[in-house]
Amino acid sequence: MEYLIEYGMFLAKAATIVLAVMLVIGAIAAAGSRRREGGKRGRIKVTELNRHVEELRDALRGSVLDKAQLKHLTKAEKAQRKNEARQHKQRAKAAAADPEQETDSEKRTFVLRFNGDKEAGKVASLREEITAVLSIARESDEVLLCLESPGGMVHAYGLASSQLSRIKNRKIPLTICVDKVAASGGYMMACLADRLVAAPFAIIGSVGVLVQLPNFHRALQRQEIDFEIITAGEFKRTLTTFGEITQQARDKVQEDVDNIHDLFKNWVKDHRPAVDLGQIATGETWVGMQAKDLQLIDEISTSDECIVAACDEHKVYEVEYVIRKSAHEKLSEVLYAALDRLLLKWFNKPVNSNLQ
Numbered sequence: 001m002e003y004l005i006e007y008g009m010f011l012a013k014a015a016t017i018v019l020a021v022m023l024v025i026g027a028i029a030a031a032g033s034r035r036r037e038g039g040k041r042g043r044i045k046v047t048e049l050n051r052h053v054e055e056l057r058d059a060l061r062g063s064v065l066d067k068a069q070l071k072h073l074t075k076a077e078k079a080q081r082k083n084e085a086r087q088h089k090q091r092a093k094a095a096a097a098d099p100e101q102e103t104d105s106e107k108r109t110f111v112l113r114f115n116g117d118k119e120a121g122k123v124a125s126l127r128e129e130i131t132a133v134l135s136i137a138r139e140s141d142e143v144l145l146c147l148e149s150p151g152g153m154v155h156a157y158g159l160a161s162s163q164l165s166r167i168k169n170r171k172i173p174l175t176i177c178v179d180k181v182a183a184s185g186g187y188m189m190a191c192l193a194d195r196l197v198a199a200p201f202a203i204i205g206s207v208g209v210l211v212q213l214p215n216f217h218r219a220l221q222r223q224e225i226d227f228e229i230i231t232a233g234e235f236k237r238t239l240t241t242f243g244e245i246t247q248q249a250r251d252k253v254q255e256d257v258d259n260i261h262d263l264f265k266n267w268v269k270d271h272r273p274a275v276d277l278g279q280i281a282t283g284e285t286w287v288g289m290q291a292k293d294l295q296l297i298d299e300i301s302t303s304d305e306c307i308v309a310a311c312d313e314h315k316v317y318e319v320e321y322v323i324r325k326s327a328h329e330k331l332s333e334v335l336y337a338a339l340d341r342l343l344l345k346w347f348n349k350p351v352n353s354n355l356q
Contacts, residue, residue: 042125042323044132049111049307049316109142109310111318116149116186120156125321127163133319134170142173144310145193146303151184151206154260160185161267164192177303178202183285187296188264191271196297197306204291207268208283209261211253217244272296 061073110133114122133143145164151157167174176182176193183206190196190204198204220227220242227242238249265281274295291297310316 042128042321044128045320045322047318047320049318050311053308053311107140107142107314108137109144109307109314109316110137111144111146111307111316113146113318113320114149114160114189116147116152116157116160116189118152118156120149120152120160120185123156123160123163125323126160128321129319130163130166132321134166134172137170137172139171142175142310143167144175144177144303144306144316146177146179147182147186147190148178148180149183149186149189150181150203151186151188154185154209157185157188161189161192164189168192168194175306177301177306178204178288178297179303184208188267191268191296193298195299196272197299197301197303198288198291198297199302200288200300202288202291203285204288204296205280205285206283207264207281209257209264210283211239211257213239213241215240215245216242 065073112126112129112133114126116122130143137143149157164174173194174192175195175197176190178186178190178196178198179202180199181203182190182198183203187205187207217227229237229240229243231237235249235252237243238253239245261281265277268275268281269277272295276294280294280296286294286296288297288300292300307316
């Protein structure tokens with residue numbers, strides 16, 4: 001028993017040290033980030049996914065096929081690529097002579113990725129990626145967005161949705177793929193798709209609005225601590241963490257929540273007119289198979305299937321806005337990862353002791 005107490009004290013000390021180190025690293029990283037504000041923060045990175053898929057296929061072929069089969073396939077594909085290159089050259093020459101023929105050029109798919117958090121922090125990168133794509137995209141092209149988000153702040157996801165509207169306004173087809181979750185604000189974005197695809201067990205929906213916060217007013221009263229707040233405007237403050245919450249304040253917040261919910265429902269209905277709002281606007285979520293029956297999505301599939309299918313037909317490019325990281329940020333990431341592995345190892349370490 002004495003060993004367990006010592007072991008617990010050791011873990012507590014270790015956790016304290018780790019927390020202190022993480023705070024210092026966070027402060028250094030934040031300082032480095034602030035120094036870079038106002039400058040050029042990132043760059044656009046483009047990856048041709050056709051080549052990636054071909055590399056995966058070729059690696060497996062080299063192990064599975066015999067030399068004769070591999071040689072035959074390689075020869076046939078080389079001839080096909082040569083023919084495609086000739087056709088591409090002819091199209092480029094024709095487009096140079098007559099720019100109006102550019103609309104008949106080969107279709108391209110641009111793949112974007114959005115992993116949303118509570119504050120939709122990736123919207124800053126998304127806006128840069130969309131700006132880059134729209135600078136060269138034609139109506140014959142397509143944008144495929146791999147979306148993952150459980151939702152978050154209304155204004156943040158409203159802005160993220162507005163970025164997707166830029167694609168729609170240019171009349172460029174937008175496909176959105178959800179492999180895991182597109183709920184609440186995530187679904188606000190997803191329903192903008194011309195084609196909305198989800199994996200069979202992806203979480204879809206949550207067309208609702210939530211406001212919550214703790215209130216310590218009664219605890220302060222018991223300790224005879226006053227909390228004062230001075231406002232101008234009847235509803236400048238409604239729900240607060242430390243002040244007394246009146247029924248009038250609750251009613252006002254409920255009214256605001258209902259108004260936002262109505263706007264959310266109208267947004268979904270405008271972009272997914274086939275849905276039954278009375279059935280889906282309850283704040284519930286459904287898995288992909290159920291969501292398809294409710295018209296919340298169009299197809300059951302994964303982003304991988306969509307990307308590979310596109311690669312079979314035309315060129316596919318993944319577009320990513322890469323944030324330049326300072327030496328402090330890179331160091332902090334390495335240290336965070338090392339500390340995370342160390343803590344995980346400690347807490348998963350079995351305790352071998354004889355309790356008698």
